[in-house]
Amino acid sequence: MNTTPADLMEKLRGPVLPGATIGIFGGGQLGRMMGIAARSMGYKVHVLDPDPACPAGYIADKVIEASWNDRWAAANLARESSTVTLEIEQVSITSLDEASRWAPMRPGAAMLAVIQDRVEQKDWLHKHGFPIGPYRSVRSPEQLAEAVKVLDGPVFVKSARGGYDGRGQAKLGFGGAVVDDAALRQAWQDVGATDCVAERALELAKEISVMVARAPNGEVKVYPPAENFHENQILSWSVIPANISDELMEKAQAVASEIADTFGLEGLLAVEMFLTTDGQLLVNELAPRPHNSYHGSERACTTGQFEQAIRTACNLPLGDVSLVQPTAIANLLGDVWLDDEGKEKQPAFDKALAVPGVRLTLYEKLKPRKGRKMGHLSAVGATADEARERVLAAKAAL
Structure with missing residues (x-):
């Protein structure tokens, strides 16, 4: 089914009523439970996920096996759907943009681009005046050493991208531990030797x-x-x-x-x-x-x-x-x-x-x-x- 710009504008304006197809980026437990809710309301459910045996696959009408950065698969998901949503933040912005050409993408790529990156997210919150704890953006081992010195206390180090449930994280200075060069090198490796955010531990x-x-x-x-x-x-x-x-x-x-x-x-x-x-x-x-x-x-x-x-x-x-x-x-x-x-x-x-x-x-x-x-x-x-x-x-x- 081909979608024209006029079709897309109509989708953007009006409600998507039961009987239509909802596309979901992600087939984990959240996608599964979203899909169950959708099916109980009378919708069809299509899911895109790298794992063909994902939890949502058991309740979906269709599973598209593809990576998060596969823009062609993202387009196929959206072309077959009246609206598209997600259950995971790690979908590439390119895929989200491609999906939005064919169906409403809710939430949209602009918001995800900020939230996907912890550095961008912290900076956005700070820029707009929302209350956050002391932090520093870190893009090199040298900046990490400086951040620990400035934050002056136990520090959590979190990778900018990916990582959840404690993955891609490190601790420095907890329990009176000395933060020496070896500890800094290990923390940098623990977060993937990549951009990260250092946050002062709070009481x-x-x-x-x-x-x-x-x-x-x-x-x-x-x-x-x-x-x-x-x-x-x-x-x-x-x-x-x-x-x-x-x-x-x-x-x-x-x-x-x-x-x-x-x-x-x-x-x-x-x-x-x-x-x-x-x-x-x-x-x-x-x-x-x-x-x-x-x-x-x-x-x-x-x-x-x-x-x-x-x-x-x-x-x-x-x-x-x-x-x-x-x-x-x-x-x-x-x-x-x-x-x-x-x-x-x-x-x-x-x-x-x-x-x-x-x-x-x-x-x-x-x-x-x-x-x-x-x-x-x-x-x-x-x-x-x-x-x-x-x-x-x-x-x-x-």
Whole structure:
């Protein structure tokens, strides 16, 4: 099917109604859950992913096996779709631009170009006056040494591109460790010997995130903040709503909404934030897609993040995000399937599901590995504390 400029303009203006095809860059667990939401609303789903056995492939009408920088495959995805969205930031800007020639690309390439690069992202936040912690852009080992000296304290070093769940990161100066030439060389190698950002470690009271949905017509919905807890730099559990004051909740929502408006967001944006022990609220990172910390929104809010992602991509009225009930989630990593010798075992899901209010979501990933996200548990409760206690009890029962 060939798309003309007039056809594209019509797609950009009007809603994409059920029965149409939605294209998704990325077939991981987020793409899978977006696809399930789309199918429940009556849409067809096409996915582009380098892995033909990706989790979304089990629910998609079509999987295009291609790399993130394959502009021809990106064009084919968009030509066959009425609108295109994504579940991963690593798609090349060339591919996103090519897709936007054939169908609305939500969110767009201009926003992704900023968010894909941590240096560009930090600089953008600083330029637009959003609150962030002390940092330095680093493009050489010499600049890294200077950054550590200027930041004057323990420092996280993060690669500018790629890297997540602790990958592509290094620590310097923690626990009183001496930052000598050998430590600097090792940190530079750990982040791939490439452009990176050095961030001063902060004294944290909490980590929270705020999800914003913004439709092409400018309608905005801001979810209640989620409170997050990480282990080894991977999200361990998250609970909605966060245990923070109403004043802080409103401030966090306002900051996230302003970032979305400044970008001209069309889609979802998760804004990760730090609450420091001295009361500062600082932006950490941005994710222009559904987010691990909002898996609980499916049960906590009137409209979950995955249905909302489909609504934004299709230029439909946004769903209500009011809190229905406190909900907590706990990530299930591949470690749960492995014994002490690394051999596969069957988790005791029956025991986990015996805990009141608990549900299980698995992503149909074929091979468990340490640190790999294989699924999550969710639990509801009368309070956020009860929901968290239930989900952690269920995880322990595995």
